[in-house]
Amino acid sequence: MVDTLDLGSSAVRCESSSLSFRTKQKNGNMLVGLFALLVFLVLGEAIQSWIAIPVPSSIIGMILLLTIIILRNKTPKNIEIAANKLSPLLPLFIIPISAGLITQADIIQQHGFKFLVILTISLIPGVLITALILKIGSKIEKKPEGK
């Protein structure tokens, strides 16, 4: 019932403007893209359990996809659309895991302040070292061009 209603309304939209027709097509592609991302995720899981490496399966899937994209030298449109639609929703996907903090109330109460101090202090050397390497690197890169 809902499906037919939806089809009907999108058909009306298709007729009313070509723009919404294009949107409709994009939605179709997005599902293909999501399917492809899931296939890579499953492949990542298979490889992980097969050769037993400690790298997260989603990262293995990502590296597989990246390899294929580099070999083709082009991102498949469907995958690009799915990735671009999913990534802005990331905060929503993270909330349930963050809410698990409620089970860690003891640790937070005991060490919360230390966590804040550690997280703040550890940023400083990281930032400065990154910045210095980049500065030195860009000087080395510029030299051959100047000569």
Place this chain on the structure above:
Amino acid sequence: MLVTILQQPTTWLTITLGAYLLGLSIYQKLNHASWLPPVLSGFVLVTFLLWATDTPYSTYEQGGQLLSFFLGPVVVGLAVPLFYHIHKMKKQFVTILIAITVGSLTTVGVAMALAHYWIGIDVITTTMASKSVTTPVAVAITEQTGGITALAAAFVMVTGIIGAAFIPSLLKTFKLDSPQITGISLGVCAHAVGTSRAIELGQEHAAYSAMAMTLTATLHAVLLPWLI
């Protein structure tokens, strides 16, 4: 009746979506304030409701895991921006890669050392390791290394908020700020929250930050599980 409704996974899924939407609209009203990202306000709202209704997290999780499921495909999809950035920054790529590797491992190393000597609980030290990568990857790494995922997500969030707030001024104090340096530092140390700060600073900042964030995440996901 209320008690029955609060046992339903659908209810908590709906509440989470509602909390996110509310958080998003607050974020937009506050002009994209980096100290209150939708994930933080959403988290506060959901946690408050769980606490107020005395609902066990395991009940909530049945609804919540429908959303967590999407973290997998999101991580796989990171290949898309990564390819784009590698392609675009071929020339400076080696310098950038060295800076990102050394810089990000420094901040993680310092954090782990501090946690080890100051707190001394192994599971916390392990969880500290993923503090500088974007949350979906941090969660994946923590699952792999046997840390506490919820705590990892919290470390990541706090790091991002602190980093986004003070990295640009820290670099300015040392006269090290440029679109490239500020962008990359934000991406390396403050991941997605830093990148949203970089977007405010300019397009060049944003591109560098997004690239640094994705590279750091990939690198750490591959390296850390072996090192810990």
